Amino acid sequence: xxxRSDVRIxxxxxxxxxxxxxxxxxxxxxxxxxxxxxKAALEVGRTRLLVAGAIxxxxxxxxxxxxxxxxxxxxxxxxRRAATPSAAEALETxxxxxxxxxxxxxxxxxxxxxxYADPQKVIDPQGAAMxxxxxxxxxxxxxxxxxxxxxxxxxxxKRGLTPRETARINRLGIPGLDFVREExxxxxxxPLLGHLVGYTNIDNVGQIGLERSFDEVLRGRNEPLRxxxxxxIQHILSDELGKAMREWRGIGAAGIVLDAQTGExxxxxxxxxxxxxxxxxxxxxxxxxxxxxxxxxxxxVFKVFSTAMALETGAVGLTDGYDVSEPIRVGxxxxxxxxxxxxxxxxxxxxxxxxxxxxxxxxxxxxxxxQQRFFRRLGLLERPSLELPDLAAxxxxxxxxxxxxxxxxxxxGLAVTPLQTARAMAAVVNGGQLVPATLLKRSRGERLVAEQxxxxxxxxxxxxxxxxxxxxxxxxxxxxxxxxxxxxxGTADKLDPNGGYAENRRIxxxxxxxxxxxxxxxxxxxxxxxxxxxxxxxxxxxxxxxxPVVKAVVERMAPLLGVxxxxxxxxxxxxxxxxxxxxANLAGRHVASR
Amino acid sequence: MxxxxxxxxxxxxxxxxxxxxxxxxxxxxxxxxxxxxxxxSPAVSERIGLGSFSLAKRQLVLLPLAGAILLACSxxxxxxxxxxxxxxxxxxxxxxxxxxxxxxxxxxxxxxxYLAGFSLQPSExxxxxxAIACAxxxxxxxxxxxxxxxxxxxxxxxxxxxxxxxQPDLGQTFVLGVIFGVQxxxxxxxxxxxxxxxxxxxxxxxxxxLWLPHVTERINLFLNPEAGDNYQxxxxxxxxxxxxxxxxxxxxxxxKSVLPDAHSDFVFAVAGEELGLVVCMAIVALYGFVVLxxxxxxxxxxxxxxxxAATGLLTxxxxxxxxxxxxxxHLIPTKGMTLPFISYGGxxxxxxxxxxxLLLALTRRRVATGDET
Numbered sequence: 001x002x003x004r005s006d007v008r009i010x011x012x013x014x015x016x017x018x019x020x021x022x023x024x025x026x027x028x029x030x031x032x033x034x035x036x037x038x039k040a041a042l043e044v045g046r047t048r049l050l051v052a053g054a055i056x057x058x059x060x061x062x063x064x065x066x067x068x069x070x071x072x073x074x075x076x077x078x079x080r081r082a083a084t085p086s087a088a089e090a091l092e093t094x095x096x097x098x099x100x101x102x103x104x105x106x107x108x109x110x111x112x113x114x115x116y117a118d119p120q121k122v123i124d125p126q127g128a129a130m131x132x133x134x135x136x137x138x139x140x141x142x143x144x145x146x147x148x149x150x151x152x153x154x155x156x157x158k159r160g161l162t163p164r165e166t167a168r169i170n171r172l173g174i175p176g177l178d179f180v181r182e183e184x185x186x187x188x189x190x191p192l193l194g195h196l197v198g199y200t201n202i203d204n205v206g207q208i209g210l211e212r213s214f215d216e217v218l219r220g221r222n223e224p225l226r227x228x229x230x231x232x233i234q235h236i237l238s239d240e241l242g243k244a245m246r247e248w249r250g251i252g253a254a255g256i257v258l259d260a261q262t263g264e265x266x267x268x269x270x271x272x273x274x275x276x277x278x279x280x281x282x283x284x285x286x287x288x289x290x291x292x293x294x295x296x297x298x299x300x301v302f303k304v305f306s307t308a309m310a311l312e313t314g315a316v317g318l319t320d321g322y323d324v325s326e327p328i329r330v331g332x333x334x335x336x337x338x339x340x341x342x343x344x345x346x347x348x349x350x351x352x353x354x355x356x357x358x359x360x361x362x363x364x365x366x367x368x369x370x371q372q373r374f375f376r377r378l379g380l381l382e383r384p385s386l387e388l389p390d391l392a393a394x395x396x397x398x399x400x401x402x403x404x405x406x407x408x409x410x411x412x413g414l415a416v417t418p419l420q421t422a423r424a425m426a427a428v429v430n431g432g433q434l435v436p437a438t439l440l441k442r443s444r445g446e447r448l449v450a451e452q453x454x455x456x457x458x459x460x461x462x463x464x465x466x467x468x469x470x471x472x473x474x475x476x477x478x479x480x481x482x483x484x485x486x487x488x489x490g491t492a493d494k495l496d497p498n499g500g501y502a503e504n505r506r507i508x509x510x511x512x513x514x515x516x517x518x519x520x521x522x523x524x525x526x527x528x529x530x531x532x533x534x535x536x537x538x539x540x541x542x543x544x545x546x547x548p549v550v551k552a553v554v555e556r557m558a559p560l561l562g563v564x565x566x567x568x569x570x571x572x573x574x575x576x577x578x579x580x581x582x583x584a585n586l587a588g589r590h591v592a593s594r
Numbered sequence: 595m596x597x598x599x600x601x602x603x604x605x606x607x608x609x610x611x612x613x614x615x616x617x618x619x620x621x622x623x624x625x626x627x628x629x630x631x632x633x634x635s636p637a638v639s640e641r642i643g644l645g646s647f648s649l650a651k652r653q654l655v656l657l658p659l660a661g662a663i664l665l666a667c668s669x670x671x672x673x674x675x676x677x678x679x680x681x682x683x684x685x686x687x688x689x690x691x692x693x694x695x696x697x698x699x700x701x702x703x704x705x706x707x708y709l710a711g712f713s714l715q716p717s718e719x720x721x722x723x724x725a726i727a728c729a730x731x732x733x734x735x736x737x738x739x740x741x742x743x744x745x746x747x748x749x750x751x752x753x754x755x756x757x758x759x760x761q762p763d764l765g766q767t768f769v770l771g772v773i774f775g776v777q778x779x780x781x782x783x784x785x786x787x788x789x790x791x792x793x794x795x796x797x798x799x800x801x802x803x804l805w806l807p808h809v810t811e812r813i814n815l816f817l818n819p820e821a822g823d824n825y826q827x828x829x830x831x832x833x834x835x836x837x838x839x840x841x842x843x844x845x846x847x848x849x850k851s852v853l854p855d856a857h858s859d860f861v862f863a864v865a866g867e868e869l870g871l872v873v874c875m876a877i878v879a880l881y882g883f884v885v886l887x888x889x890x891x892x893x894x895x896x897x898x899x900x901x902x903a904a905t906g907l908l909t910x911x912x913x914x915x916x917x918x919x920x921x922x923x924h925l926i927p928t929k930g931m932t933l934p935f936i937s938y939g940g941x942x943x944x945x946x947x948x949x950x951x952l953l954l955a956l957t958r959r960r961v962a963t964g965d966e967t
Contacts, residue, residue: 037736037737038736038737038898041736041737041781041782041898042895042896042898042901044780044781044782045780045781045782045898045901045902046892046893046895046901048779048780048782049780049889049892049893049901049905050889050893051779052776052779052780052889052905052909053885053886053889053890056882056885056886056889056912056916057882057886059912059916059920060878060879060881060882060885060886060912060916062920062925063878063916063919063920063923063925064875064878064879066920066923066925067834067866067871067874067875067878067919067923068871068875070831070834070835070866070923071834071835071837071838071839071866071870071871071874072838072839072871118825120825121825123641123852123854124641175852
């Protein structure tokens with residue numbers, strides 16, 4: 001090249017090629033044309049260089065602008081400082097709390113975090129696994145390292161971390177790990193309110209209890225649900241029922257404390273209890289809420305309603321009586337008394353001694369229709385209403401014959417829930433009004449729509465009779481000193497799955513209210529299949545088993561609820577204008593504890 | 595340093611003819627690079643299990659060598675620049691072939707070769723050599739009647755593009771393509787063909803997007819950052835945000851500890867966090883200055899070869915800087931590209947020193963002697 005160019009360049013001077021433009025000798029003309037071509041190429045190159053330069057300039061300007069934009073306008077979406085959420089925001093959850101009537105938390109939602117990893121972003125899986133394993137000792141380094149080395153961009157490490165674990169993992173500062181905020185329902189009192197409050201599944205959807213019946217409500221708001229339950233009373237009831245269940249080796253127990261005036265349920269227990277914090281551990285047979293889902297033939301407890309019915313209809317008066325010496329024969333059935341008496345028993349005595357024969361006599365005096373009407377008014381024949389799912393309906397006889405009327409009068413042949421029984425009792429003692437039961441706290445001054453199930457007079461008589469049963473009759477073990485407990489025992493043989501009644505499998509119950517001069521609370525205690533003990537002289541009756549439970553519950557709850565004891569006085573003296581028709585033959589007589 | 599204007603020794607002449615402003619700009623860039631490599635690389639070297647400063651040391655010992663290469667090359671005459679470029683191209687051709695045969699594979703591509711105990715990336719040296727050789731062919735085609743310069747240059751590009759794609763190294767192919775395209779454009783490519791080639795280049799990019807899965811992924815991510823894993827870019831943007839006006843101070847940043855490529859592809863993010871907006875602007879300005887000043891000087895150039903060769907070298911330099919910075923700023927999809935003189939990487943550093951040395955040699959003030967081709 002060099003050699004050839006030498007030849008051509010000769011005519012040009014080193015510093016001025018322009019000299020040759022425009023015309024030269026014949027020798028130079030050849031060069032000029034070439035030189036012109038070169039010049040033209042150079043000119044094009046220079047012009048286009050300007051274009052390239054302009055493009056570069058624009059590109060550098062764009063980079064500079066973007067730089068300023070990023071560094072100054074801070075639009076990366078991530079705040080300069082992590083925003084500290086206000087305390088209210090931090091506590092705000094997707095599901096409202098459930099409180100007792102005094103504001104104690106029965107169910108709450110805790111924000112938890114779940115740890116996941118994006119293995120693509122984990123720079124050092126081994127180091128990260130070792131650091132993580134120190135915080136989460138339940139995982140081995142090898143398993144964590146395997147997870148962190150996966151060829152995916154998402155893998156759960158652990159769900160439901162405690163705040164402490166979250167903080168410690170955060171402090172490790174391992175890139176590629178992140179948290180998802182999740183919520184977990186928590187029940188601070190565990191099994192104490194298992195059936196009542198219920199629990200939610202992993203997606204925080206209510207499964208049983210209040211969690212289920214108020215699922216939508218709880219989900220939709222941040223205002224807590226204020227229930228009628230009193231945590232203290234619930235504890236007392238569960239505690240005493242549990243003790244009795246263990247002592248009498250029962251298979252279960254149920255109890256209700258009901259405000260006789262407002263229908264608010266202060267406590268509702270079913271044993272064995274279930275732990276809502278670990279629903280997966282609940283055995284299948286524990287799910288039944290005996291108080292609202294179990295139906296039982298309540299036995300002699302029903303004599304309260306039968307007596308009230310007889311008095312209300314005017315079929316009998318308090319001073320009337322029946323001869324209870326002979327069992328009643330109806331077809332192939334024979335109705336007899338548990339502890340047979342001889343001779344005439346007055347109406348109070350029939351209830352006092354829990355005479356089946358006497359109760360049947362007075363019921364038959366009123367008739368089947370009167371019984372049905374009265375029991376219906378007491379809400380014993382229909383499914384009750386309450387803010388709980390899956391309430392059981394009573395089991396009525398398919399055809400209500402005379403024999404059914406007879407057996408139902410002393411509590412057999414009609415199976416009801418303890419809830420219905422307690423509610424009917426409230427009507428008996430509160431002046432005759434059937435108040436709807438509720439699990440929600442009633443507001444002050446709330447007007448209740450209540451049906452008049454019986455007259456105030458009948459209710460007044462019944463209070464006196466019920467107090468008498470505890471003072472002088474089968475309910476003696478329920479007599480909490482000074483608290484004027486009145487009630488009725490009940491012992492019912494359970495139905496045998498193979499037909500007829502089972503031997504030695506019974507329900508022992510005590511249905512009560514206190515203080516009897518102005519009843520405020522209904523207390524029902526029921527033990528399922530208590531076994532007789534030597535101490536009870538081989539009895540496992542309501543008087544032996546359930547009455548002491550009521551006594552203990554009343555003694556413990558009365559001071560908490562401000563019920564004043566009256567020292568050494570019976571309510572009789574306070575009842576003004578009430579004829580004291582205690583038959584003379586009751587005085588000083590020993591009364592069997594049934 | 596002072597040389598009398600009348601000093602006619604090689605060094606004396608060099609001092610008075612070399613573009614001292616560009617030289618100073620390059621020196622400042624190398625200085626900033628040294629600071630950033632000290633700041634960014636310890637986090638990376640610890641992560642890959644080396645001593646804290648092993649990567650920094652490796653890079654720093656190369657700096658004097660790079661400086662020497664830069665100065666030595668800038669001493670060359672235009673003729674020698676051409677010779678070195680063409681010979682270098684032959685050398686890189688051999689090395690590229692060898693890379694395909696005996697190179698070793700990292701991250702799914704075969705781009706490196708062991709040479710005398712060092713690992714070397716021949717494609718880095720290819721770019722300056724290609725720019726020189728291609729410029730020579732184009733210039734010859736314009737000045738020599740009947741010389742098929744354009745065809746030969748195109749063939750040259752085809753051969754090396756094929757070699758790079760075989761590795762595969764899409765980024766370097768792209769740079770090579772742009773060098774070739776700019777030179778072709780300057781060498782008087784008819785406007786119709788300019789439009790055609792631009793369309794062709796666009797079609798190639800679209801084709802890559804449609805048929806090369808990892809390109810598809812990158813571009814999708816760029817267009818829709820929420821959709822997937824944009825971890826490095828997100829961290830990078832945070833870094834600039836965190837740095838603000840003046841930065842948090844050299845070595846004080848924290849992004850480098852979570853950015854896998856903090857010392858190479860995302861070194862600009864480290865600069866943004868630790869040195870701040872002002873220094874980053876200065877870096878952008880320095881790159882822009884080198885490129886635009888180079889272009890400006892070429893406007894008075896009389897030799898087509900010099901014009902094309904210098905433009906090619908500047909294009910390579912500016913393009914790499916732009917791609918690297920724009921990637922870190924999320925202006926374009928991420929593409930691994932070193933930031934000239936600042937990113938970690940021996941091959942890149944030495945090759946750039948070589949290329950910029952040749953540029954300085956080409957842009958030295960010469961008494962115009964006509965086209966020397």
